[in-house]
Amino acid sequence: MLNFNYYNPTRILFGKGEHTRIGSHLKNVSKVLIVYGGGSALKNGTLSRVQSSLEAEGIEYFTIGGVRPNPTLEFAEKVKNIAVDSGLDCLLAVGGGSVIDTCKVAAAWAKYDGDAWDFFTKGLKIEKALPIATVLTLPAAGSEQSMRVVINHNDLKLGTASEKIRPMISVVDPELFFTLPKNQIAAGVVDMISHIFERYFTNTEHTDFISSQAEAAIRTAMIYGPKLMENPKDYDAWCQVAMVGSWAHNGYYGLGQVEDWACHAMEHELSAYDPKITHGAGLAVITPAWLRFVSNVNPSRMQRFASEIMGKETIEEGINALCDFYKAMGMPSRLSEFGLTKEALEVCAKSACERTGMIGQFKKLTSEEVLSIYQSVH
Amino acid sequence: MLNFNYYNPTRILFGKGEHTRIGSHLKNVSKVLIVYGGGSALKNGTLSRVQSSLEAEGIEYFTIGGVRPNPTLEFAEKVKNIAVDSGLDCLLAVGGGSVIDTCKVAAAWAKYDGDAWDFFTKGLKIEKALPIATVLTLPAAGSEQSMRVVINHNDLKLGTASEKIRPMISVVDPELFFTLPKNQIAAGVVDMISHIFERYFTNTEHTDFISSQAEAAIRTAMIYGPKLMENPKDYDAWCQVAMVGSWAHNGYYGLGQVEDWACHAMEHELSAYDPKITHGAGLAVITPAWLRFVSNVNPSRMQRFASEIMGKETIEEGINALCDFYKAMGMPSRLSEFGLTKEALEVCAKSACERTGMIGQFKKLTSEEVLSIYQSVH
Numbered sequence: 001m002l003n004f005n006y007y008n009p010t011r012i013l014f015g016k017g018e019h020t021r022i023g024s025h026l027k028n029v030s031k032v033l034i035v036y037g038g039g040s041a042l043k044n045g046t047l048s049r050v051q052s053s054l055e056a057e058g059i060e061y062f063t064i065g066g067v068r069p070n071p072t073l074e075f076a077e078k079v080k081n082i083a084v085d086s087g088l089d090c091l092l093a094v095g096g097g098s099v100i101d102t103c104k105v106a107a108a109w110a111k112y113d114g115d116a117w118d119f120f121t122k123g124l125k126i127e128k129a130l131p132i133a134t135v136l137t138l139p140a141a142g143s144e145q146s147m148r149v150v151i152n153h154n155d156l157k158l159g160t161a162s163e164k165i166r167p168m169i170s171v172v173d174p175e176l177f178f179t180l181p182k183n184q185i186a187a188g189v190v191d192m193i194s195h196i197f198e199r200y201f202t203n204t205e206h207t208d209f210i211s212s213q214a215e216a217a218i219r220t221a222m223i224y225g226p227k228l229m230e231n232p233k234d235y236d237a238w239c240q241v242a243m244v245g246s247w248a249h250n251g252y253y254g255l256g257q258v259e260d261w262a263c264h265a266m267e268h269e270l271s272a273y274d275p276k277i278t279h280g281a282g283l284a285v286i287t288p289a290w291l292r293f294v295s296n297v298n299p300s301r302m303q304r305f306a307s308e309i310m311g312k313e314t315i316e317e318g319i320n321a322l323c324d325f326y327k328a329m330g331m332p333s334r335l336s337e338f339g340l341t342k343e344a345l346e347v348c349a350k351s352a353c354e355r356t357g358m359i360g361q362f363k364k365l366t367s368e369e370v371l372s373i374y375q376s377v378h
Numbered sequence: 379m380l381n382f383n384y385y386n387p388t389r390i391l392f393g394k395g396e397h398t399r400i401g402s403h404l405k406n407v408s409k410v411l412i413v414y415g416g417g418s419a420l421k422n423g424t425l426s427r428v429q430s431s432l433e434a435e436g437i438e439y440f441t442i443g444g445v446r447p448n449p450t451l452e453f454a455e456k457v458k459n460i461a462v463d464s465g466l467d468c469l470l471a472v473g474g475g476s477v478i479d480t481c482k483v484a485a486a487w488a489k490y491d492g493d494a495w496d497f498f499t500k501g502l503k504i505e506k507a508l509p510i511a512t513v514l515t516l517p518a519a520g521s522e523q524s525m526r527v528v529i530n531h532n533d534l535k536l537g538t539a540s541e542k543i544r545p546m547i548s549v550v551d552p553e554l555f556f557t558l559p560k561n562q563i564a565a566g567v568v569d570m571i572s573h574i575f576e577r578y579f580t581n582t583e584h585t586d587f588i589s590s591q592a593e594a595a596i597r598t599a600m601i602y603g604p605k606l607m608e609n610p611k612d613y614d615a616w617c618q619v620a621m622v623g624s625w626a627h628n629g630y631y632g633l634g635q636v637e638d639w640a641c642h643a644m645e646h647e648l649s650a651y652d653p654k655i656t657h658g659a660g661l662a663v664i665t666p667a668w669l670r671f672v673s674n675v676n677p678s679r680m681q682r683f684a685s686e687i688m689g690k691e692t693i694e695e696g697i698n699a700l701c702d703f704y705k706a707m708g709m710p711s712r713l714s715e716f717g718l719t720k721e722a723l724e725v726c727a728k729s730a731c732e733r734t735g736m737i738g739q740f741k742k743l744t745s746e747e748v749l750s751i752y753q754s755v756h
Contacts, residue, residue, distance in 0.1 A: 001393070001614065001617040002393065003392060003394065003396060004390070004391075004393065005392075006389065006392070007387070007388075007389040007390075008386065008387075009385070010385075011385040012382070012383070012384045012385075013381075013382075014384070014634065016381065017381070018381060208598055208602070208618050209595070209617070209618040209621045209622060210621070212594040212595075212597065213591055213595065215594070216590040216591050216593070216594040217587070217590075217591065220587045220590055223586070224586070236379065236583075236584035239379040239584060239587070240586050240587040243587045243588070243633070244587060255392070255621070256393070256617065
């Protein structure tokens with residue numbers, strides 16, 4: 001196991017009704033910008049309940065809606081400008097990963113004189129940020145408790161990480177998820193499982209505690225994800241899935257080990273190429289292809305995946321069972337289903353490795369290998 | 379599942395050599411009191427390495443040694459007086475749970491004008507405390523990451539909890555555990571497992587995510603604890619056990635559910651009655667007796683314990699397997715082995731329920747029931 005330095009000060013308010021009490025937890029906050037997405041938070045009343053909660057505490061607020069999936073640096077700049085011009089002391093994201101990540105970029109940008117794109121392209125560290133609070137409306141990205149952020153700009157989808165952008169407080173209220181469409185539920189479950197896979201597939205040895213925690217979490221998601229596909233209003237199932245999602249990306253399942261992240265990098269290229277591709281759906285296609293490609297890299301780890309997570313005897317059976325799970329969740333199994341052409345895959349494979357030469361850690365992949373993986377599931 | 383509000387801002391520095399770098403992580407700290415125990419930290423050089431690390435950062439420090447197992451309010455008062463008189467801005471515990479808990483009491487007391495015993499007997503909330511840092515030398519109590527504290531006074535051993543006394547930073551450096559005597563290793567492993575049991579045995583339903591995390595953690599401790607009994611210098615085994623110990627008591631395994639704590643309460647009476655009784659050794663005797671006493675309360679939870687944790691078919695087999703595990707760790711199985719008389723047990727049973735009427739939540743126990751449990755393993 002490797003040494004680690006872990007710091008996760010996000011306060012989690014979990015359970016039904018918690019979003020109506022967010023105001024009472026925003027101590028020392030007087031002026032907030034509420035950021036939201038495409039309007040469902042507005043239509044279904046979540047936004048107005050959050051606003052009432054702020055009003056009850058005498059907290060002044062502004063609102064801005066319109067963050068889209070695969071959010072852009074341009075929108076984050078808008079948010080940053082309002083934050084700076086109005087002297088705000090907190091950004092409150094009401095939404096999923098796209099809204100939260102927009103706030104993370106804006107929060108860091110508000111404390112930085114240059115262009116926030118520097119954080120993603122020049123290795124510049126985020127040293128300061130406005131406090132961020134979140135009311136989660138889509139459990140998937142795990143951004144509500146993570147130090148990571150991903151943003152789109154100039155046909156690139158890039159990420160970075162900093163302790164300074166972990167939300168100070170996040171509401172995870174499963175009743176807010178009851179109205180999610182099934183394809184979003186499924187993509188969310190795939191994404192959270194992937195966040196654990198990206199950490200679980202490691203060549204670091206002696207990680208048994210964290211590995212067995214990770215296995216238990218993935219098994220939980222695989223039991224309760226399908227229950228949500230049957231009944232999206234199953235509160236008890238949502239509790240389990242939402243907790244997996246929130247812990248999946250807070251760093252816990254990667255403590256003391258090298259993480260991989262090749263599948264996320266490969267998928268981000270696809271979503272950057274065509275923003276209509278849902279991240280989780282892309283991951284459902286990419287992950288089994290990647291697993292097949294790396295299946296000889298570390299046989300004991302692959303075998304452990306097969307037996308402890310999938311309950312199968314062989315690696316091949318384990319990967320097939322994972323495909324069956326994705327299929328049962330209504331996920332695609334071929335990149336052509338997204339309308340991606342062979343030429344598009346070449347562009348994405350080249351772009352994937354353009355900045356860093358190779359991607360991944362479990363096995364470092366060249367752009368030729370990335371292309372092979374894409375092509376194997378075209 | 380129940381709603382919860384979880385906040386755990388303790389920074390964990392984990393791994394070999396980390397204790398030599400503690401100074402560099404104590405930002406904004408200029409004057410520290412190092413608190414330690416019986417002298418092993420002094421003799422084996424841990425203390426001087428910690429001091430060097432502070433000196434390298436220009437941090438001024440004082441030291442006070444002499445905290446004993448089952449630490450007292452009186453000693454905490456000494457620490458508090460030095461902290462207040464010298465205008466310290468941080469307490470640095472170098473030790474196990476006793477040293478850390480002494481610092482927690484002193485840290486809260488330094489910000490309170492009355493008697494700190496009020497926090498334990500009058501339900502007074504700890505609203506403020508000096509920052510606490512820790513360098514763990516004995517993984518067992520989990521106090522390095524917990525909001526709980528236990529202290530002895532007037533033949534009572536009482537506890538309380540507050541977010542304000544979670545350490546701001548804790549070093550968990552497994553190489554510091556290599557010189558621990560085997561009986562302390564064993565008692566530590568029993569204690570950390572108990573911290574998870576106290577949460578795992580709940581009547582709250584729909585806790586599958588946390589329950590399966592808890593099961594995986596206990597299984598890890600049961601695999602790696604015995605390896606340490608064979609070789610106390612097994613770094614890789616210590617990594618697993620130390621992580622179980624630190625996460626066991628930080629609140630994670632109790633999220634969203636009612637916790638029990640009857641075994642801890644029953645054992646605290648014994649250790650308060652005779653401070654020579656090691657907490658973990660007491661728990662190894664009490665826990666199976668309690669399990670037998672409550673085995674009909676919630677058969678599905680008990681069955682889950684037997685199959686998922688102990689790998690056995692029946693509840694009885696599960697409890698027997700737990701006894702075998704404790705025995706293999708060299709733990710006692712009878713209270714008479716501590717020299718406790720029947721009369722002593724009567725005193726302890728009465729005292730256990732004196733303040734609250736009943737103890738425990740999985741099944742609320744009267745003092746007569748506590749006595750039956752004690753007597754069943756006398």
